[in-house]
Amino acid sequence: MNGNDLKRTFLAWKEFTSGQKVSITVRETVLKAWQRCEELGAPIDGLNVQQLLTKDLNGLKDNNRELIKAAKPLMKQLFSQIDYSKSLLILADSEGYLIEIAGNQEMQEHLNELDITEGVQVSEVEMGNNCVDCSIRLQKPIKIEGPEHYNRSFHNWNCYGSPIHNDDNQIEGVLSLITPLSNSNSYSLGLIISTTKAIENQLILNRRKLVVDSNSNLVDTFSKIIELKHLYTSKHSKDVAMYSKAIGIELGLDEKSMYNLRYAALLHDIGKVGISDNILNKPTSLTDQEYKEVQKHPIIGANLLKQVDLSDEIILGVRHHHEYFNGNGYPDKLQGSELSIIARIIAVADAFEAMTSKRPYRNPFSKNEAVCELKACAGSQFDPELVKVFIKALDNKDIFNIAL
Known part of the structure; x- marks a missing residue:
């Protein structure tokens, strides 16, 4: 999204959140998300901290140990393809509970200030539209750029997410990439989609007791896919x-x-x-x-x-x-x-x-x-x-x- 598009989207957001009719075109998925957030009473700024749901982190990690085992090496590999110092990677379970957060320390501290930490469930009622919740809700890859977020707290961030499916084609988790608005590029969603494909394959192979090196040629191939800068859906x-x-x-x-x-x-x-x-x-x-x-x-x-x-x-x-x-x-x-x-x-x-x-x-x-x-x-x-x-x-x- 270029500068003019960002300005237009922000103006549309201002119209919507002030109760006016939206006169500026925004993506249909974004407008529907805003409408859901409004109906849920989601905050326009800050978080509904009193509604944040948390689970015991050790229990969460234990319940999702297979997902974490498959995902962590590939998340590390993903960081070799992006600017680690300006990005956050989030792994969530199928209910939207955060089980792994890695990346930029300053961005992590900002999340901590908002009480968004490992063990917390992120949903629209607490924080507005976000890639973890939307990926689960829509069951497909999603991107939310800057002012497309209902919550002003995230207007300076771009968010990209993709669901991770298991053998039964059920959502097992979500991988999300968060970058500063100033660090936008054309292939971030493709990067996330390709990495989730690799995680899905690794999950299948792990569960069949087949050993696959986390730095295998499979990941290298997905890296080459990213270089082609095309979004590949599944x-x-x-x-x-x-x-x-x-x-x-x-x-x-x-x-x-x-x-x-x-x-x-x-x-x-x-x-x-x-x-x-x-x-x-x-x-x-x-x-x-x-x-x-x-x-x-x-x-x-x-x-x-x-x-x-x-x-x-x-x-x-x-x-x-x-x-x-x-x-x-x-x-x-x-x-x-x-x-x-x-x-x-x-x-x-x-x-x-x-x-x-x-x-x-x-x-x-x-x-x-x-x-x-x-x-x-x-x-x-x-x-x-x-x-x-x-x-x-x-x-x-x-x-x-x-x-x-």
């Missing part, structure tokens, strides 16, 4: 992973193949971090040149993942998920059995998820409409046998209740 990939797993279960794939399928599906679109935001977020149809740019993302993703200790099956699944069964896809024009089973599965799952999701330029397909499209393209775009398997899986609701 809902689409998680849904694709869910559909892919359903196909894998129906096929009776072995444990190793299911493991490779899961990670390839979760990471299939990671190469889009190398594509311009203007293209990815364009509300209208792409030009031919823009479409050619988008077509580069499987190669970008595969090249990124080659630097990580992942299997060739995962990397090829990412590279080939846009190949067609008849050889008319991209990037390598492979066909039929030349394509791995993982790539062919993801192609079906990816297309179904894309069709049934809302896009800026069209409404979502119904389930039946999407199934009809899959059938129409079976044998050309998709493996016809896998289309049949997926349609069968869609009718087996128990499959979709199994954790990723």
Whole structure:
């Protein structure tokens, strides 16, 4: 947000908090947050200290020891990518209780003055909209810049947060980055999103008793993603992973193949971090040149993942998920059995998820409409046998209740 945007947002905040009609456009999520805060009686300045909820810190840390074990090394790694002296990192549990605060001492002291310490629950009723509460409430990454905060106490800070999910796709915690308004940059939210992805992966691996070095190539890859300065969201990939797993279960794939399928599906679109935001977020149809740019993302993703200790099956699944069964896809024009089973599965799952999701330029397909499209393209775009398997899986609701 540039200086003019900050001034306009502050004027909108003044209008709202003084009871006037807001005549200046602010982000819809921000306006809704202000409205919630007003209804809750949240403070415009300072905190509702008497309403602050606290828990025994030792008990909190013990209950969240797996989350802390997975997150702390990655938080340390994250600090190597940012200016530690001007930032705060906060780890909270699924209820918004703060379990780790690290970073700039002066900023920590300011939080202490506001009675915001480890063991305290941060919610809108006590302190207005904040990234921990909003990430949990909205179940997605969030940023709040300067005067977008309802509470004036935080107008000099930018806040970025992203939920951390477990194997059951339930929120296990939140990672939040706080920076001074003067230290704003275009990639902080992407930094947090990528780090939470790494934490989620580490949680999964830890719980399967697989040892992964906290300074592993996985974190290095996410660091490279940050350097590309693109925000990468996870809902689409998680849904694709869910559909892919359903196909894998129906096929009776072995444990190793299911493991490779899961990670390839979760990471299939990671190469889009190398594509311009203007293209990815364009509300209208792409030009031919823009479409050619988008077509580069499987190669970008595969090249990124080659630097990580992942299997060739995962990397090829990412590279080939846009190949067609008849050889008319991209990037390598492979066909039929030349394509791995993982790539062919993801192609079906990816297309179904894309069709049934809302896009800026069209409404979502119904389930039946999407199934009809899959059938129409079976044998050309998709493996016809896998289309049949997926349609069968869609009718087996128990499959979709199994954790990723």
